[in-house]
Each structure stands twice: as structure tokens, then as C-alpha cells.
Amino acid sequence: MTDNDAGDPRAMLVDLLLRKVAADQYPSNTMMDYLEELLLPDEVPAYVAVLVQKMRDEQFPSISMLRRLMNLADAA
Structure with a gap:
């Protein structure tokens, strides 16, 4: 979050959720939705980086995580 986002509730929530998704071993689908x-x-690139790192860290990445990345790639 930048100083410009300090009073922006949307930006604050995005920052919070992105940090939670990054920190949780198995973040909830609801939180990611x-x-x-x-x-x-x-x-989007910061979120994609978090998801890619999670996939790298898992021996057997989840299909739902792979689908999310595919959807984000399609939207780009």
C-alpha cells in the first residue's frame, strides 16, 4: 500500500487480503474471491506473484489455485 492509499478502504482491504493470502498456507477460496x-x-501482477510462489512451494499444488492463475492469464 502506498501513502496515496492511506484513506482508501478498497486499497486497504486489498493490501490486507493480499498479505493474508501470502501468509496462509491454504488461503480460503472466499478470501481469494x-x-x-x-x-x-x-x-494483478502482485497477486499473480503470490499465487505462483504458493504453487512453487507445494509439491502438489491445488487445482483451484491453478485455475485461478489460468483465469488471470486469460484476463490479461
Whole structure:
């Protein structure tokens, strides 16, 4: 979050959810759904980076995580 986002509830929520998704070993689908609804185009790369890192960290990444990444790639 930048200083310009300090009073922006949407930006604050995106920052919070992105941090939670990054920190949780198995983030909830609901949390990721909300985050994806709130993301602006310039915020998508940071989210994709979090999901890609999660897939790298897992021996058997989840199909739902793979689907999310595919949907984000299709939208780009």
C-alpha cells in the first residue's frame, strides 16, 4: 500500500487480503474471491506473484489455485 492509499478502504482491504493470502498456507477460496473482485489491473501482477510462489512451494499444488492463475492469464 502506498501513502496515496492511506484513506482508501478498497486499497486497504486489498493490501490486507493480499498479505493474508501470502501468509496462509491454504488461503480460503472466499478470501481469494473477494480479493480478485477488488483488484485493479495494476494490482494483478502482485497477486499473480503470490499465487505462483504458493504453487512453487507445494509439491502438489491445488487445482483451484491453478485455475485461478489460468483465469488471470486469460484476463490479461
